[in-house]
Amino acid sequence: MSQFSLLEASQLSRYFGSQAAVDNVSFTVNKGEVVGFLGPNGAGKSTTMRMLTGNLAPDHGQIRINGIDLLDNPRQAKAHIGYLPETPPLYKELTVKEFLQFCARLNGIDKKQRQTAVDTAIERCGLGQVAKRLIGNLSKGYQQRVGIAQAIIHSPAVVILDEPTSGLDPIQIREIRQLIRDIANEHSVILSTHILPEVQMLCDRVQIISQGQLVFNDSLDKLSQNMLASTLIVEFAQALSPAILSQLTGVEHVDALSTTRYRLHYLPEQNPTQQLLQHAVSENWQLTTLMPEQHSLEDVFMKLIQKEDIDV
Template identity: 65%
Template sequence: MTKLLEANNLGKRFGQQTAVSDINIHLSRGEVLGFLGPNGAGKSTTMKMLSGNLAPTNGQILINGVDLLEQPKQAKAHIGYLPETPPLYRELTVREFLVFCGRLNLLAGKPLRIAVDRVIERCGLGDVQHRLIGQLSKGFQQRVGIAQAIVHHPAVVILDEPTSGLDPIQIRDIRHLIREVANEHSVILSTHILPEVQMLCDRVQIIAHGQLLFSDSIDALSKQMHASSLQVQLANAPSVSELSAIAGVVSVQTIADSTFRLHYQPDNDPTERLVSLAVANGWQLRQLVAEQHSLEDVFMKIVQREENSKDA
């Protein structure tokens, strides 16, 4: 498969402080890569380096085979970048702004008009194209930001936290739009929201403290996330010892009067036995949740594994 974006041993130091170190990123055609990490992990720094806004201290970035550091002008023509805060001129109308962005990216004449028409249609901006950007809602401004990144039809689109600060409906719309964008472009998406990655991405890379901890397909991540605990609520609860007697249950933790957390061995899932026992003994099962690890747990798990392997 052709590699559209290739970053090797990317590192950035600010003075004495190392922001990111030794990051490798590969993006193939038509792929959506999720770049996941808690706040302050170095996501935005990496995105800035990939978009040519920040020169890495060491490492190499190839965009579509063009070296970003040696031939920035040629390489940047293949990139569309949406920073954390969408870069917009509030006093322009949507259409004027997109025309300007198209020109910035060396489009002119008829191709420019076609490209702007197309991007307005794709991003659902038709109704607001003659309104001032400053008057639009944040969700629409974000759409204009995305439109700005794809107007020149770049090979790689880099989106830095595209859904931060939006309300749930706007988030849903933007995710829908990103998925639409992904049909035609390769996308790198940085976020700290795990479900977003699960919904949108083919592959995921996890970064924490400036280091790449995990790089695999989304399925592999799901496995990592699968926890080995159940949360149950029983209106007519039995004693803790009765619960721990169920085959496969390792330990029982009481969360509230009638709510428990059952830990079990990963290869011996007691869910079915628990349900049939609950029915047989009249425990009145109200709630049964297979617990998923939160992003933080996954991080902890991955970080711990990392440290263990270093010790070994």
Template identity: 50%
Template sequence: MTAEVLVEIENVSRNFGNREVLRNVSFSVVKGEVLGFLGANGAGKTTTMRILTGTLAPSAGRVRVGGIDMLQQPVRAKAQLGYLPETPPLNRDLTVDEYLDFCARLRRMTGRQVRAAREQAKARCGLQDVGRRLISNISKGFQQRVGIAQAIIHNPLVVILDEPTVGLDPIQIQEIRALIRDLGQAHSVILSTHILSEVQAICSHVQIIRHGELVLKASIDELATHLTGAHLEIALRRPPVALELTQIPGIAGAHAQGDGRWLISFEAGADPTDALVRQAVAGDWGLYELARPRLSLEEVFLELASDAPEQPTQSEEQAA
């Protein structure tokens, strides 16, 4: 049975003046998927998130949430979303119950609906014992739980979480990660984070954006294959310049590691090992080591997401 698609982004681009910060970005998220969305600072990740949540219009392309077009029916589309920004939008002068009641009313609930939604959100987020406490008097970990509770109080199809564990201690991080995994069973979750271990611990899929374009979208299982299947590590006593390595058929990139060592990435379906050895002998490069390493997610991220250009400032966005 085909999984239900809850988020569709099709050929989305965004310009700020003459600067193109997103270029034909397309991806989908299905029900039950927890998607880790990664990108270096300035790569276009935040712009994509703003377009997805309806706070910024794309220059081109289409966004649908639960099959509803964000531009044509923005109120209905946004009703399908729950959003926790990096800084939770909390009123610290209210109690947890008062704040969640306020959030429920913002979602157009009335009467008994408000109380029922609040109690359900508290139960899911482990907030039953702090309902009458001022938000300013609870720990940062509990404040983060309140932020997640406001995002799910209306039981949305899609939950978007931006850096949900920043500033938490190790115990709080584990608790929030368990909560996010639980949310993924009932919703689609998009998790924006810079903590790569968090992606491997929580997410079912990962995508990386670089220079305004998606450069990787894979399941965690597919990523494991990617980590081992498309790289060689070589050591050369008389290494050539990088250009000579990348001109060998099948080699997509050559990354100097120091001391004559290189990390070679190659194209899908290609294996340039034989050609590389022949060229090393012909060029007298002094090849003395060749291995197929297992890369960490951090190394893949650095390879795919580094060297992102600067993104527009807030004043540039406003001018656009």
């Protein structure tokens, strides 16, 4: 293996009562990677993250962080993790600086390096202006930043962020995303979200989880390939029988959207566009629209999740 995997989860399962919240999930996170954990609410994202950070013990499976088993040596393993839960764990009666100093001590940073660590975290998260203010008086965006600062203060190998942009306004979301991108330069990041464009913007790799199972785990490019759907929308000035269109080589199936508008499904690698154009010119079909249809990430996401539903 050329890349060293920092986090390895194998066959994780977790049951709440008889219901499986996470079912046999395995994945690895490599150095310098940003992995997006995608899934609808209640799919098991947070449960997985809580298991990765030692807040919840898995019923089965193994977690290794930086080569250290989380279940056998929790204290050593946890030193390599920074975790921001869904609700940022902040003591509202402390100032930003006091809180980060406490976090630095909590993570066992040496007295000499503590001040530097706090200053670096404040600077990286853009908290310089509010460092002396009480956390309880800060806006939600700033509180989220303090939460992120807390997660990176001890320079962990892996930073785990659970829905870091939920409940923020669009400007704050942009700022937090920029911050996550900066963090990704130095740490591996696992990020959970149900906002799809966020994944497209931030992540190198996507893991889609649905009903406790991992349904997709690959690079963003592979996901984009999935997004290139094999359909064309065509429209003609005159009515045309769908039977003629289905005789074109490569066309698998024709949906009539109206008497003049059709959707052509074709096999991948057999794009009928050229043939369609030749026929349209030679037989005077009066083609007015020819549009390759592109699926959004949303469609792919829904498709992957629905496929899972059908299998179940």
